[in-house]
Amino acid sequence: MSIVWALVKKELRLVLRDPVALILLFVLPLLFILVFGLFVGDSFGQKPDKRLRISLVDLDHGSGLNKGEPWSHVVRRDLAETANIRIEIIDSPEEAERLIHEHKRAAILVFQSHFSERINDCSFLADGLNPFHRDGVYLDKVDVQLWKDEKQPATAAVIEQVVQVSLLRVILPWMIGRAFERLSDPEFIQLLGEKVNLPVPKQFPFNMLRKEKIKLGELLKMASSGNPDTAQMYKKKVGDGVQAALAEQFKKYNLRGKTWASLTKSSEDAREGAEVSSYENREGSGPLRYGGEHYKYLVPMFVVMFVFFLVLIAGWVFVAERRQGTLRRLQTAPLTRGHILMGKMVPCFALSVGQTLFLLIASRWLFGVRWGPDNWPLGEQLAWLLPVVLSTSLAAMGLALLIAAVARSELQVAIYGGLLVLVLAVVGGCVLPREMMPETTQFITLLTPQGWALDAYRELLGGSQEYQPNTAIIVRSCGVLAALGAASLGLASWLLRLD
Amino acid sequence: MTAAFLEVREVSKHYGSTLALDRVSFDVQEGEIFGLLGPNGAGKTTLLSIVSCLLEPTSGEVRLLGRPLVLGDREVRRLIGVVPQELALYGDLSARENLHFFGELYGICGPEFHRRVAQILAAIGLEDKAGDRVRTFSGGMKRRLNLGIALVHGPRLLLLDEPTVGVDPQSRNHIFEEVRRLNGEGMTLVYTSHYMEEVQALCSRIGIMDHGRIKACDTLPRLLQILPGALRFTVASLTPALRERLKNLPGASLSEGEDGRLELECADVKGTLVELMRLLQQAQAELVSFDIEETNLERVFLHLTGRQLRD
Numbered sequence: 001m002s003i004v005w006a007l008v009k010k011e012l013r014l015v016l017r018d019p020v021a022l023i024l025l026f027v028l029p030l031l032f033i034l035v036f037g038l039f040v041g042d043s044f045g046q047k048p049d050k051r052l053r054i055s056l057v058d059l060d061h062g063s064g065l066n067k068g069e070p071w072s073h074v075v076r077r078d079l080a081e082t083a084n085i086r087i088e089i090i091d092s093p094e095e096a097e098r099l100i101h102e103h104k105r106a107a108i109l110v111f112q113s114h115f116s117e118r119i120n121d122c123s124f125l126a127d128g129l130n131p132f133h134r135d136g137v138y139l140d141k142v143d144v145q146l147w148k149d150e151k152q153p154a155t156a157a158v159i160e161q162v163v164q165v166s167l168l169r170v171i172l173p174w175m176i177g178r179a180f181e182r183l184s185d186p187e188f189i190q191l192l193g194e195k196v197n198l199p200v201p202k203q204f205p206f207n208m209l210r211k212e213k214i215k216l217g218e219l220l221k222m223a224s225s226g227n228p229d230t231a232q233m234y235k236k237k238v239g240d241g242v243q244a245a246l247a248e249q250f251k252k253y254n255l256r257g258k259t260w261a262s263l264t265k266s267s268e269d270a271r272e273g274a275e276v277s278s279y280e281n282r283e284g285s286g287p288l289r290y291g292g293e294h295y296k297y298l299v300p301m302f303v304v305m306f307v308f309f310l311v312l313i314a315g316w317v318f319v320a321e322r323r324q325g326t327l328r329r330l331q332t333a334p335l336t337r338g339h340i341l342m343g344k345m346v347p348c349f350a351l352s353v354g355q356t357l358f359l360l361i362a363s364r365w366l367f368g369v370r371w372g373p374d375n376w377p378l379g380e381q382l383a384w385l386l387p388v389v390l391s392t393s394l395a396a397m398g399l400a401l402l403i404a405a406v407a408r409s410e411l412q413v414a415i416y417g418g419l420l421v422l423v424l425a426v427v428g429g430c431v432l433p434r435e436m437m438p439e440t441t442q443f444i445t446l447l448t449p450q451g452w453a454l455d456a457y458r459e460l461l462g463g464s465q466e467y468q469p470n471t472a473i474i475v476r477s478c479g480v481l482a483a484l485g486a487a488s489l490g491l492a493s494w495l496l497r498l499d
Numbered sequence: 500m501t502a503a504f505l506e507v508r509e510v511s512k513h514y515g516s517t518l519a520l521d522r523v524s525f526d527v528q529e530g531e532i533f534g535l536l537g538p539n540g541a542g543k544t545t546l547l548s549i550v551s552c553l554l555e556p557t558s559g560e561v562r563l564l565g566r567p568l569v570l571g572d573r574e575v576r577r578l579i580g581v582v583p584q585e586l587a588l589y590g591d592l593s594a595r596e597n598l599h600f601f602g603e604l605y606g607i608c609g610p611e612f613h614r615r616v617a618q619i620l621a622a623i624g625l626e627d628k629a630g631d632r633v634r635t636f637s638g639g640m641k642r643r644l645n646l647g648i649a650l651v652h653g654p655r656l657l658l659l660d661e662p663t664v665g666v667d668p669q670s671r672n673h674i675f676e677e678v679r680r681l682n683g684e685g686m687t688l689v690y691t692s693h694y695m696e697e698v699q700a701l702c703s704r705i706g707i708m709d710h711g712r713i714k715a716c717d718t719l720p721r722l723l724q725i726l727p728g729a730l731r732f733t734v735a736s737l738t739p740a741l742r743e744r745l746k747n748l749p750g751a752s753l754s755e756g757e758d759g760r761l762e763l764e765c766a767d768v769k770g771t772l773v774e775l776m777r778l779l780q781q782a783q784a785e786l787v788s789f790d791i792e793e794t795n796l797e798r799v800f801l802h803l804t805g806r807q808l809r810d
Contacts, residue, residue, distance in 0.1 A: 006603035010589065010596075017591045325587035329648070332551050332581045333604040334573035 007343025025355045029306035055088040056109040057096045062116025071119040072111035078166045100147050106155035107148045114143040124179045136164035169260040177258030184239035193217025295367040300457035303359045304450050305430035307396045308421050314348045314400035315413030352393035372460050388456040391481035395449040398488030405495035424448045449484050452477045502565045504529035510559030519545045521711040534702030535691040542711040543691040547658050551581045580654030584661045586641045590634035594625050598651050605652035623647040639670025657688045695796045709804040726802050728768035729792040735785035
């Protein structure tokens, strides 16, 4: 035991005194997480949502079509039911302003407080508000603003068009419906009575009036024999008749409906999957973007990727021992092959575990990465995390020893080890998250130890505060990694030549 | 008759079709410095690898203190210290850490071990540099440490494989002194080199190796007797009586060149020289020119192998 301890102590001393090894083991991974953490978006690692995002601020508290419901809600509903569009509600104009200023959103729709009031005023009547112009709706007339990021004019233009169409779909049916209602209004019939001037048929007894033409209003008056109530009733009948005739004439439409769906009788076709979500800050805070959502992906990816860089370190340690002649000297000492192998494997394993723990602690401290759900005490989080760390290091050590068994020089270690580690990292999902790969190729990640390690780490590090990790996945991954590690260690011990 | 400290019997080693050692046999007595002299590729390192239990011979046997050496015999390794030809040191450890590490591999620890490490550092002249990283050392200092490491576990047999390759004269002298000191303390040493002067200066018995074979193995004086020396001279007037007396000199044979130059070939150069001087004085012959050719190891090596040592 003291012999193995002497070998372990010596190996750790040598590695810890080698600045290149220290940089590779501890500094580089942290630097990668930091640099990527600063530059990738908050949606990194998630399946890209190809729907157009319409962000809006709703300051409208008026009342519209349905009592108590502001017109802005009708527009929001209309937008949400539009295919390939998702709505994001931003709580405050200040937040919206910041997002535009930081170029995080191309355009943000702002319903000001008088939006409902202005829509209520919209009418085809002379005293009504006409919101239309050649290309759509005057936003300012209806108290709506569209804040745009000047650096993203194309996306902003698309959003504006979508908003315009939606506003038209809301305002136009409202105005048509209201206009149609006016057809039964006595005032309108009065007006109609004044405007409709008909020729008097010769056989009519009132030809004695010696008029060639008579107004519709006079006819109705005559028919009511001067009784105002009867006259009013006749006028209503005419109004209803006109409405009924128009309805019959344009029966594909409900001219009384004040919404687009009702007007076009297409309410049953409302789109499914309408999504309205509130804006939440997923970017993290502070210069390091502490707590950012993207770290849930970046930290496991780079932790796993760099744990397997142990392949290079262990390979170099073995090759250097051969090259500098010390392996020969070790063999002249009363050591067994087992002593020499253990003297290499134990420090490599210890370094790997130390490296992982360092990265996990640093990530928790610097980037706010959780080690498990918040309702798990730290002890429970560690109880699940440590087996993942140990089994991943075991798998990495097995691979490292395999490379050390076949490589005869530092160059060979760099070529075989470097290539293997990089290819496995790419295939295993350490460069491109599995979620971003095509579904048909995602299974390939599980052909690599990195893929299994990522599965386990993501369960623990990649969830939200409330997310309950699937412990079956963790147990399965640890088992696979341990088996891979043991198998490759066995193979490497058999292949390794100590001469 | 007591058995030799180290016995090498009919040892051969094949690497595929290449014969590296061909039925090598010799003995080393306890307390002796045995030299193996031979050019690069003669098989010296292979032989030392077998003696230090790193290689198994294809045939033959090696015994240390009567015990056969076999691969994996951990106990016998404790008796042997090896100074490899290549520097086998950890550059990022200090001299003291290197010594401690290799000592710990033999299970040595405690205050006595620390004292021993300090003694070795003093003996190899690295006391002042004990805490410095080895990578900062000169070639000579590294060579000295390379020797020190082989001593850290107190071996009874020390195998030195070309221990002075590429060192400065000061370090070479240091190594020589240390070798003599160790031998003076009773340690048995096997010293391989292709530097004749080193072997001549240090070793009591020498084995001459070439192409995997021991060509000769004996003490230096007896090896030198393999080849005669020569005295070459001319005299002003060579009388027939003087010629006759020169021809009759014991242990010498006279030959005469066309230019009148005479050559006396002899095994005992010094004795013959004394006799020659006496004869010339008696004959009152004037010595015009004189040249002496003594036998040395290089001439013996050339004679035995047909090539120069550094070919």
